[in-house]
Amino acid sequence: MTIAIGTDKGAWFYDTDTDTLSDPVLPGWRVTAFTEAADGSYLLAVGSNWFGASLYRSDDLTDWEPLLGAPAWPEGGDRKLNQIWTFARSGDTIYAGVDEAGLFRSDDNGATWQSVDGINEHPTRPGWYPGFGGLALHRILIDPRTPDRLWVGISAVGVFRSDDGGLTWTSKNEGVAKTAPSKDFDDIGFCVHGLALDPDDPNRIYRQDHQGVYRTFDGGERWERAETGLPGTFGFPMVMDASTKALFVVPLESDERRLPPGGRFAGYRSTDGGDTWSVSGTGFPEAPTYTQVLRGAMAGDNAGGVHFGTTSGRFWATADAGESWHEAPWTLPRILSVTVL
Numbered sequence: 001m002t003i004a005i006g007t008d009k010g011a012w013f014y015d016t017d018t019d020t021l022s023d024p025v026l027p028g029w030r031v032t033a034f035t036e037a038a039d040g041s042y043l044l045a046v047g048s049n050w051f052g053a054s055l056y057r058s059d060d061l062t063d064w065e066p067l068l069g070a071p072a073w074p075e076g077g078d079r080k081l082n083q084i085w086t087f088a089r090s091g092d093t094i095y096a097g098v099d100e101a102g103l104f105r106s107d108d109n110g111a112t113w114q115s116v117d118g119i120n121e122h123p124t125r126p127g128w129y130p131g132f133g134g135l136a137l138h139r140i141l142i143d144p145r146t147p148d149r150l151w152v153g154i155s156a157v158g159v160f161r162s163d164d165g166g167l168t169w170t171s172k173n174e175g176v177a178k179t180a181p182s183k184d185f186d187d188i189g190f191c192v193h194g195l196a197l198d199p200d201d202p203n204r205i206y207r208q209d210h211q212g213v214y215r216t217f218d219g220g221e222r223w224e225r226a227e228t229g230l231p232g233t234f235g236f237p238m239v240m241d242a243s244t245k246a247l248f249v250v251p252l253e254s255d256e257r258r259l260p261p262g263g264r265f266a267g268y269r270s271t272d273g274g275d276t277w278s279v280s281g282t283g284f285p286e287a288p289t290y291t292q293v294l295r296g297a298m299a300g301d302n303a304g305g306v307h308f309g310t311t312s313g314r315f316w317a318t319a320d321a322g323e324s325w326h327e328a329p330w331t332l333p334r335i336l337s338v339t340v341l
Helices: none
Strands: 001-007 010-015 030-036 040-046 052-058 083-090 093-099 102-106 134-140 152-154 157-160 192-197 205-209 213-217 234-241 246-252 269-271 298-300 306-309 313-320 335-340
Touching: 001 306, 010 040, 030 083, 030 335, 040 083, 052 083, 052 102, 083 134, 102 134, 134 192, 134 213, 134 269, 152 192, 205 234, 213 234, 234 298, 234 306, 246 298
Parallel strands: 192 234, 298 335
Antiparallel strands: 001 010, 001 030, 001 335, 030 040, 040 052, 083 093, 093 102, 093 134, 134 152, 152 157, 192 205, 205 213, 234 246, 246 269, 298 306, 306 313
């Protein structure tokens, strides 16, 4: 298995079978997202404060070439492509979520991209407000049974769902506390950080939000809190291991401090669908450790493996659904994204 790790200063690829780490790829570039296309090639998103966001393609994870096509807002408009946050693929279609918030799709393995205007030109868009990390569409969920059913998470706007392949979208945030209320639109102003979907029951979705941890049993029509046992309800990533249905988060003390509660850095796990949470197994540091995991820096392999990297460049993984965790012996730059390829 290969784990792709994007950092502030390039990408690395970790081979879990041989326990080896590659040399850096595109060193010096901010690497924000990865995906595998339907033709077996790989896409990698990079960002630069000077050159903007772009895509690279590879057949072997070693030699990378820039792609001429990439998600882009129309030239001369008032929107700027600052970063490609995430990818999601369904069959031959790849979706990309970007900042300034938007959704794009490619049906030719990333060669060309089209704007998903149903969300990009949503009637509430004039009221969209950026979170601390920018106005970002950073989460995409696809119903594995009905690919025309999609959810996106936008900070600090909320969760939207489409039931018609992206033509129309509806805000799905009832029951969630607002972070940045809009004076013009009542159904936005929610700062979602992470989303995890149960592939066996796509109506069951879990949500790490700016204002807490939530779950829904009806595809987002109504959310309820699911926080019992967490030492802090603020945090960024959320992952489900599909093989065991275990959920994972990394709690932080608060929005203001953004540090592990009491300096006890640990992943937390729920094995009962969010009813209760506790420290996930063993292997986290006993000494005070003040670091955090960003929203794109945790990924599961759906076979008991969960992998995450921190802002201090450290990397942890479990192969037994959170019973035991192991820290890698190497340290990377600030880790932005972790993807199982």
